[in-house]
Amino acid sequence: MNPAIQIKNLTVTYGSIKVIDDFSCEVKENSVTAIIGPSGCGKSTLLRSLCRMNDRIEGFHIAGQVLVKGENIYHPDVDVYELRRRVGMIFQKPCVFPKSIFENVLFGVKHKVDKKDCESLVERVLTEVNLWEEVKDRLKSLATTLSVGQQQRLAIARTLAVGPKILLMDEPTSSLDPESTAAIESLIESLKTHHTILLVTHLHEQAEKVSDNLIFCNIIK
C-alpha cells in the first residue's frame, strides 16, 4: 500500500538560511506521527511545507520531493487550493471567525455543499470532535463565546468538514489547559482510524502517548 506521505531529500531555505537539510521519511496511512525537537529546529516549517503554506513567504526555496499519495505536490501543475483541501492544517492558536458556531464549521465548504446537507454535515463533524453534545443547543451563538479548548475542537471540526485525509497539527495543545489537552489527545487517537496525522509537539509524553512513530529534529546551525 502506498504510504500517505513520502519525503525525499527535502531541503528548505529562506533566502540564505537553511532550515531543513536533506530530510527524508515515509508516513504510513492512518497513523499518527509525532515530530518533536527544540524550538526553532524547523518542525513548523516542515509541516507547512507539506501543504504549501510557505509559498507566500518571500525567499522560500525548496529542493527535493514531497509526495502525497504518490503525487509530487510541488509540481507546477498541482492545484494548490485543492491540495490544501486534501491536507488540512490545525494551528497552535485556534482562530475562529466572529460568526456563529454553525457558520464557522461550514466556513471551508460554504458554497460547495447543498443547503439541505449542511445541518447533517455540521452534526457529523462536531460529533467526530466530541463537541456536539456541548454546543448542539447553541449553534447560532458566536463562536468566540466558546472556551479556548472548545475553539480548538471547533477548528478541527471546521477542517474535517472540508474532508482531508491527512491532518497536520502544529502544537495543537500548547494554548490549552490540561483538561482540554487530554480531550484533544483522545480525539487524535480516535481520528487516526480514518486519517493520517502529523503532530508537532514539544511535549515528550504527549508524543509517546499518542503516536505510532516519532521523528526527531535537530537544530540546524
Place this chain on the structure above:
Amino acid sequence: MNSATFEKGMVFFLSILTVLVSSLLLIILAAVFARGLPALHSGFLIEASEDFGRAGGIFYQLVGTLILMTGAVLVSLPVALGSVIYQTQYLKSETGKEICRQVAQMLNATPTILFGLVGYLFFGVYLEAGVSWVTGSLILAVMILPTLQVSIREAIEALPDQYQDTGMALGLSPWSQIKTIIIPQCYYGIITGVFLGLARAAGETAAIMFAATTFSGIRFPESFSDPVPTLQTHMLVLTQEAANPETLAQAWGAGLVLLSLVLFLTVMAWILRSRLKMEAEL
C-alpha cells in the same frame, strides 16, 4: 530667574499656544458664520441665486457640488478597492508593492491645479467630454484615489494574519478569501474611505474650476456634457468681485455651507470607522 521658574513659564506659554491652535477651527467657523450672517436667510439653501450671485440662495451650487462629489466617489471606489486588493492579496514582489506605494504618495502630493489642467486635457479635450460635470467627476476621482486607498489598506492590514492563514489552510482560493474574510471584515475601511473622499472632493476648487463649472446659466445639468455651478467656484467669483460687503456675504454664506458639509463628512467618517470597526472585531 532660576531654571524652575523659567521652565514653568515656558510650559505655560506653550499651553497657551496649544489652546490657541486648538481654537483655530472654532475661530474660523465663527468668522465665517459672522460674515455670512447677512446672507443667511431661511431659504438660503433651497433658493436659486439671483442678480449674478449678489442675492438669493445657493441651491444649484449646492447641487452641483454634490453631483461632482458623488460622481467622483462612484468612479474612484472600484479602482481604489481593486488596486488595494491586488496589492495586498495577489502581488508578491516587494519591489512591486514599493512602486505602488510610491505612486500613491506621488498622486497624493500632486498640486491639485495640475489635476485640473491635465485632467481637462485628457478627459475634456481628448476624450471630448468637454467642460462638464462628467469631466469634473473624473478629475476628482483620480485626485481622491489615494484617500480611498489609505483607508481601505489600513483596514486590510489590521486584519490578523491568522485569518489569512486559516483561510489558506482550508483551501480557499484568494478570491474566496477576499469574498468571505477580507471584504466582510474590512468594509468599514471602505465606508470610512468613501466619506473622507467625499469630504476631500467637496472642498476642491482648483481641480474643477475650469474643467467642470460655470458661474451662471445652468441649473441642473441636463446632459453629460453640461457644466455645473458649484459652491466653490461661486465663492471664488464673488470673492474676486469683493466690491461690497453684501456680495461678500453671499460668498461667506456659501462658505459656511461648504465648510459645514466638509466637517460633517469627516466627523461621520470617524464615527462610522469606530462603530463599524467594533462590530467587525466582535
Place this chain on the structure above:
Amino acid sequence: MMWIFAGLNLIFLCCAGGLFFFLIFESYPILKLQGIDFWLGQDWWVGETYGALPMLYGSTLVTALACLLVLPLALAVAIFTSEFLTSTSRRFVKAVLELLAGVPGIVYGLLGVSFLSLWIKDVFGLLDGNTLATASCLLAIMILPTVLTLSEDAMRAVPAEYRDNALGLGLSKWQTATAVVLPQALPGIMGAILLGIGRAMGETIAVMLVVGSLDRIPNPWFNIFSSAQTIPSKLGREAAESIGEGTHWSALMALGLTLFIMVLLINFIGNRFLKRRSIS
C-alpha cells in the same frame, strides 16, 4: 478574478503615469522654442515670450517664509501636546488638526481676502494688502495642521525608554522634552516640514486670491510686502484663457511640470525622513 484586480491596479498606476506623461508631452513645444530661457526669463508676455523666473521666485519665497512662520509654532505646540498632555487631550488636539487640514482652500482664500489682506495693509501702511507676506501668512496657517501633526507623531515615536531614563536621572519634564526627545525626533520633524513645504507649494486658490498676481520679482528682491506671483496662482489665473493648444498653453504646462517635479522631489525627500523616525 485576479485579472480584474490587476487591471484596476493598472488603471491606478496609469493615472499617475499619465499625469507625468502629459505634462512632459505638452511642455515640449515651449521648451523646444525657448529652452533654458524659459526658466531664466523674467518677462511673461502672452504671444511673445514666456519667462518663468518671477513665478519660481515667488513660489520659493512664499513657501520659505511660510515655513519660517510655521516652524516655531508647530514645534512649540508639538512639544506640549506630545510631552505634557494626557492621551485624551492629545486625541482631541489631533482631531481638531485633522478637521483643520480639511478646511477647503477657498475658505482660507476668503478669510485671507477679508481679514488678512486688510490687516497687513493697515499694519504696514501699504497701498495694496495683496503681497508675498500675506500669502505666506495664509499658507503658514494652512500647513500648520499638517506640520504639527507629523511633528507630534515624530516625537511620540521616540521610545518610552528614553523618557524613563531621563526622568530617572532627575531631569525635569521640560528638560527631557527639549534635550532628549526633541533631538531624537529631528528626522521626523524634518520630514514634517518638507511635507508641509510640498503642500504649500501646491496650494492654488488661497494664494491666488492674496498674492497680488504681479509677474515681477519684487524690487528689492527681499521686499516681501510687494505683490508677486507663484506658479499655481499663475496657472489658476491664466489656464482658463488658453485651454488646449498653442504656445501659451504649452508654457503653462511647462510651468506645471516644473511645479510637479519640485513638489515631487520635496515630498520624496520628506517621506524618506519620515521613515527614519528616530536617529538609530
